[in-house]
Amino acid sequence: MAKIIPQATILEKYFVTSTLPTQWCPGCGAGGIGHAVLQAIERMQLDPKKVVLVSGIGCNGHFTRHLRLDDLHVLHGRAPAVATGLKMARPDLEIIVIQGDGDAASIGGNHLIHAARRNIGITTIVSNNYIYGRTGGQYSPTTPKKSISTSSPFGLEDPPFELCNLMVGAGATFVARGTSYHIIQLIDLVERAIKHPGFAFLEVIAPCPTSYGRKNPETGITGPQMLQWQKENSVSIKKAAHMSEESLRGKIVTGILLDRIEPEYSAAYAKVRQRAQKGGLA
Amino acid sequence: MSREGLLLQGNEAVSEGAIAAGVRFFAGYPITPATEISEVMARRMPELGGTFLQMEDEIASISAVLGASCGGVKAMTASSGPGLALKAEGIGYAVCAEIPCLIVNVQRTGPGVGSVTPSQQDVMQAKWGPNSDNMIISLSPASIKECFWLAIRGVNLSEKYRVPVILLSDSFLGHMSEKIDLPSPEEIETMDRPRPTVAPEKYKAYDADINGVPPLANFGEGYAVRLVGNMHNKAGDYSRNPRDFDFLINRLHNKILTNLADICAYEEVEIDGADLVIVAYGIVSRAAKAAIRLAKNQGMRVGLFRPIVLWPFPTERLAEIGKKVGGILVAEMNMGQVIREVERTTRGEVPVAGLNRIDGLLINPLDILAKLKEMG
Numbered sequence: 001m002a003k004i005i006p007q008a009t010i011l012e013k014y015f016v017t018s019t020l021p022t023q024w025c026p027g028c029g030a031g032g033i034g035h036a037v038l039q040a041i042e043r044m045q046l047d048p049k050k051v052v053l054v055s056g057i058g059c060n061g062h063f064t065r066h067l068r069l070d071d072l073h074v075l076h077g078r079a080p081a082v083a084t085g086l087k088m089a090r091p092d093l094e095i096i097v098i099q100g101d102g103d104a105a106s107i108g109g110n111h112l113i114h115a116a117r118r119n120i121g122i123t124t125i126v127s128n129n130y131i132y133g134r135t136g137g138q139y140s141p142t143t144p145k146k147s148i149s150t151s152s153p154f155g156l157e158d159p160p161f162e163l164c165n166l167m168v169g170a171g172a173t174f175v176a177r178g179t180s181y182h183i184i185q186l187i188d189l190v191e192r193a194i195k196h197p198g199f200a201f202l203e204v205i206a207p208c209p210t211s212y213g214r215k216n217p218e219t220g221i222t223g224p225q226m227l228q229w230q231k232e233n234s235v236s237i238k239k240a241a242h243m244s245e246e247s248l249r250g251k252i253v254t255g256i257l258l259d260r261i262e263p264e265y266s267a268a269y270a271k272v273r274q275r276a277q278k279g280g281l282a
Numbered sequence: 283m284s285r286e287g288l289l290l291q292g293n294e295a296v297s298e299g300a301i302a303a304g305v306r307f308f309a310g311y312p313i314t315p316a317t318e319i320s321e322v323m324a325r326r327m328p329e330l331g332g333t334f335l336q337m338e339d340e341i342a343s344i345s346a347v348l349g350a351s352c353g354g355v356k357a358m359t360a361s362s363g364p365g366l367a368l369k370a371e372g373i374g375y376a377v378c379a380e381i382p383c384l385i386v387n388v389q390r391t392g393p394g395v396g397s398v399t400p401s402q403q404d405v406m407q408a409k410w411g412p413n414s415d416n417m418i419i420s421l422s423p424a425s426i427k428e429c430f431w432l433a434i435r436g437v438n439l440s441e442k443y444r445v446p447v448i449l450l451s452d453s454f455l456g457h458m459s460e461k462i463d464l465p466s467p468e469e470i471e472t473m474d475r476p477r478p479t480v481a482p483e484k485y486k487a488y489d490a491d492i493n494g495v496p497p498l499a500n501f502g503e504g505y506a507v508r509l510v511g512n513m514h515n516k517a518g519d520y521s522r523n524p525r526d527f528d529f530l531i532n533r534l535h536n537k538i539l540t541n542l543a544d545i546c547a548y549e550e551v552e553i554d555g556a557d558l559v560i561v562a563y564g565i566v567s568r569a570a571k572a573a574i575r576l577a578k579n580q581g582m583r584v585g586l587f588r589p590i591v592l593w594p595f596p597t598e599r600l601a602e603i604g605k606k607v608g609g610i611l612v613a614e615m616n617m618g619q620v621i622r623e624v625e626r627t628t629r630g631e632v633p634v635a636g637l638n639r640i641d642g643l644l645i646n647p648l649d650i651l652a653k654l655k656e657m658g
Contacts (some may be wrong), residue, residue, distance in 0.1 A: 019519055054349070065508070072352055072503040073510040075375050078345040081337060085346025086501065088333045089307050090353035093502050111345070114338040233506040258393060269333065276328035 003043070004184070010014070010038045014048070019066045024059060025133075027223020029180040029206025033127050034063035036183060036204075037096060040190035042148075053092045056085045056103035059126040059134045060206075077108025080115035083122045091266040094194065097104055097124040101142040104131045105161050116170035119198040121264040125190065126201070128163060129208035137211030148215040164257050167201040174200035175258040180207055181230040182254060186272070192256060198264045205230055205252050285464040292455040293318035293360075295462060296386055297326065300358050300466075304472050305384065306332030307357035308348035311365060313337055315397040315453035316388040317342050319360035324350040340365040344372030352509060354500030356384035356437055362453070363404045363433040363513055364395060366411060373446050375511040380444035380488070380496065382475055384436045384486025388447060388456040393641040395510025399642025400454035402564055402615040408448045409593045417535045419545060420593035422563040426460035432590070438473035439545060444495050445539055451594065452615070454565050454644060478505060492529065493536040497525045538594055547590040548599060556585030558654055559603055561624055562613045563589050566645050570613055573650035595623045604628035609657045610612060613637040613645055633657070 004007075011017070026031050041051060051069050055061035057076035064071045074082045079097045085097050104112050104126045115122065131149060132138040138151040142163060147156045167175045167220035174196040178186040186204060193200035205211065207226035230252065237255035240248055290298070300308075308323035310316075320336065327334035333350070337343040343359045350357040361369060366387050376383055387408065391401040408420040419439050421432045429451060436447040475645050478485050479495040485505040490496035498514075499505035508518030514528060515521045538545060549567075551574060553559060562570040567588040577584040587603055589596050604610060604624075610632055612621040621636045628634060637653045639645045 050502055052501050065510075070506060071508045071510075071518075072291065072349070072379075072501075073508075073512065074345070074348075075371055075511060078372070081342035081345035082349035084337075084342075085307065085309060085349030086353050087349075088335060088346070089350035089355040089357070090502055092352065097401065110338050111342055112375070114342070170514045178330065269328075273328040273331055277331075 004187070005042050010042060013042065014067050014069065016066060016068050022066065023062060024197070025210040027207055027209040027226065028059065029129055029204070029208065030060045030063055032180045032183055033060065033125065033186070033204050033206060036186040036190050037098070037125065039187045040194060044191055044194065046094055047074040050092060051096065052086065054079045054086070054095060054097045056099040056108065057134070058100035058103045058132070060100040061098055061103065068074065068125055076101050077106070078111060079103070080108060080111040080124060084115055084120045086120065087120050087122055087266050088269065091121070095122040096194065097122055099124065099126045099131070101126060101130065101163070102140040103174050105163055106143040111120050113166070113170040116172035116201065118265040119171065119173055119262050121198055121266055123193045123196070123200045123202070125146055125193070125204065126163065127204050127206040129206040129212060131208050131212040133208045135212045137215070143180070147212070149211070163203050164201070168258055172201045172258065173198040173260050173262050174256070176201070176255050176256045177203045177205070179205040179230040179234055179252060179253065179254060181227040182234065185254065189256070196259070198262055198278050288462050288464060289459050290426055290462050291318060291457055291459050292321055292423070292426050293388065293457065295426045295429035296360070296433045296449065296451060297322040298464060299430035300384060300437055301326055301330065302467065302470050303354045303356065303434040303437035304331060305358050305437060307347065307350035307355045308333070308359065308631065309335040309337050309343040309350070309357070310359050311337055311343050311361065313362050314363045315456050316360045316362045316386065317363070318456065319386060319388070338366035341372060344369040344385070348372060348376055348381050351381050351383050352501050352507070356382070356441070358384035358386065358437070360388065362388050362390045363407065366404060370411035373418070373448070374414065374416060376446040377412065377416050377418060378511045379509045380498070381509065382440040382444055383446050384433070384440055385446060387450050388647065389450060389452040391640070397642060398453055399646065400452040400615065401640065402450070402452060402566065402619070403640070404450065405592060405616065405619040408450055411600070413543055415417060415531060415535070417445055417538045417539065418448060418593060419443070419591065420450055422450050422590060422592045423455060424564050424567045426455070426458065426464050429455060430462060430464070434470060434472070441475045442473045442495070443541070444475060444498055445538065448583065450564065452565055456498060467649055482506070488514060488518055488530070489516045490533065491532050493540045493644050494533065495537050497658045502658045542594060545591060546594060546596045548596045549586070549588040549590060551586035551588070553585040553587065553603060555583055557583045557608045558611060558657055559585045559607045560611045560650065561587050561600070561620065563592060563620065566613050566615060569645050570650060572647035573654065576647060576651045577654055582654060592620070595627070597627045599613070600627045601625065604632045607632060609633045609635065611635050611637060611650070611653055611657060613650055615639050615645060
C-alpha cells in the first residue's frame, strides 16, 4: 500500500473545476471510483497526455467529463469496442474504460467479452451498483434476485451475471474486485489493473442509495449504510480460499482474482504486420 | 509508381482508393456482398503497417473505427444494408461528435435480411439511418474507376468537414470487374482534418462559428480533447441549454450546406436542348447513357443528370434544369427514393416520372427508352 495523494493536488491537476459540481446523488459510488482512478494515475506518475478515458452511458460514465484528460464519452455499451480500435491505432496510449453494470454487462456485453478474449491492453473499470441509476432505477443483469426496482415492482426472478466469473471465462488475463468502502485497496487495484499489460477488468461494488438502497433495505438504505453493508459482507480472496462454498454465499470476494500474462493483442498484431510485410506466413 | 491496366472489382477498387487516401485502419464484420473489402483490407492494412480488425459485430466495427479515428488514424468500415442498420447508431454518433470516418455500403436487395443481389434501396437509409436530423455526405460511384476515386474523395471530405461519409456502392458494382489505371501517390490529393491553431490549454473540440468546422486534435497530443455524442457546448461539455442545442444542430448542418460548391458533384450529358432528362445515379446511370443513345437514334433529345454526390442532394442545379425541360424520368433500383428529392426540388414545375426495379436485376436501357417514349 502506497501513499494517498492529497485531494487538493488531484483537484488542481486533473479537474476542470468549471464543470463542477457533479450530477451525482448523495451517497453515490461514482465519485469514489473516479477518485481512486486519479489517485492511481497520479501515484504511477502517468503522463496525462497519454491517458485517454473512454466512458459509457450511465451515472458512472459522467466522471470523465470533469477532467483535463482526453475523453471520449461514447454510446451505450460500446466503450470496449471503441477502446479496442483506439488501442490498436495508438498502442502508445493508456486507455481506461469507465462503465456501469448496465452499460458493460447488458447492452455492451458482447463488446466486453470480446475485448477480454482478445486480451487488448485496456483497463475496464465497471461500477456495479446493481441498478440502472441514470434512468431512474431499473434492474440490470447484475441485480440480485428478489430485488425491487422500478421495472421489477413485484420482485426480480432473473438470475444475475457474476461479472468476474464471466470475465475469467471470456479470457481476461487480469480480473479483480473491490468495493467503494475499501477505498485504499481500490486505489491499489486500479494501479495493478493499469499496470497489467493485457485486458484488465476491475469490478467495483458501489452503492446507489437513491435507486437501489431505498427499495432494498437489506443491503442498506442510505449511502453510509450501504458502505457498512459492503464492509460487513466482504471477504478478501486470501481469506476466501479457506472458506466453504456455503459460508461464501452472498459474500463479496475482493482482491485480485486472476492475474496471468498472455500476449497483449496490439503487440501481438505487430507479428501480423511483420508476416504481411514479408509477404506470407514464413 | 502507377499501376496501369489492372482489372479490379469494385470492392477492390474501393479498398485501394481508401488506402490511397491514407486509410490505415479497417474494422468490419463479414457480410455479403461487402466481404471482399474486408478480405482485401485484411491483407493490405498489415502490409502497410496499418490495422485490420474483424470485430464481434457491425456495431463494434463502426465503434472501433471511431476509436481509431480519434487517435488520428484515417479509418473505415464496410457493410451492406442490414449491417448499416446496425451501424446507424455509430454513424449518428460520428455526426454529433464530428469524428471523420468512411463507411461503404455495398447495397443489396430487400427489407429485413433481404438478398445479396444489387439494389439502390439504401439511399434514404444513408441519409436518415441514424436518429434525428443528420447531415452526412453520401457518394454514388458508377464505375470501377469511380469506386477508386470516390473512396479517396470520401475520405478527404470526411476529414475536411469532420463528418461521416457513406459511399453507396451496390453488389453489381462491388463484384463487377473493369480495367483501371491506378495513379501514382503524387497524383492523389489527400486531405487531413483541420488542426488546432491554439495552445493546448485553450483548445476546445467544438470551437467554431455557426458555419464552421472545428479543428480536431488527436488523442495523445496533450490537448485534453473532449469528444461527446451528447448535446454539448463548444468545449464538449454536456449542455442542457437550448441555445447550445440550437447552435450545435444548426452548425452541423451549416458546415455542409454552406460548402455545397465544394462538396456537390454531378455529371451532365446532353442537357442543353434536351426535351427530357433522365435522373439516374450509380450503376443505373450507365443504362441511362445507353438509353440516351438509343433515343437519339430515334430522333429524341434526351439528357442525363447524374448526382455523384447524392447527399447533400444537388438541388440548385436540378431546379435550373427542371425549368428548361419538358419532363424528368428518375430511374432507380428501388421503389422510388431519389424521385422524392427530385419532386421536392422541381416543385411541380415539370412532370416527374419514375422507373423502378426492385427484383435484384439491373434496369435495362430498353425499359428506359420505352418509358421515355411514353413520356413523349
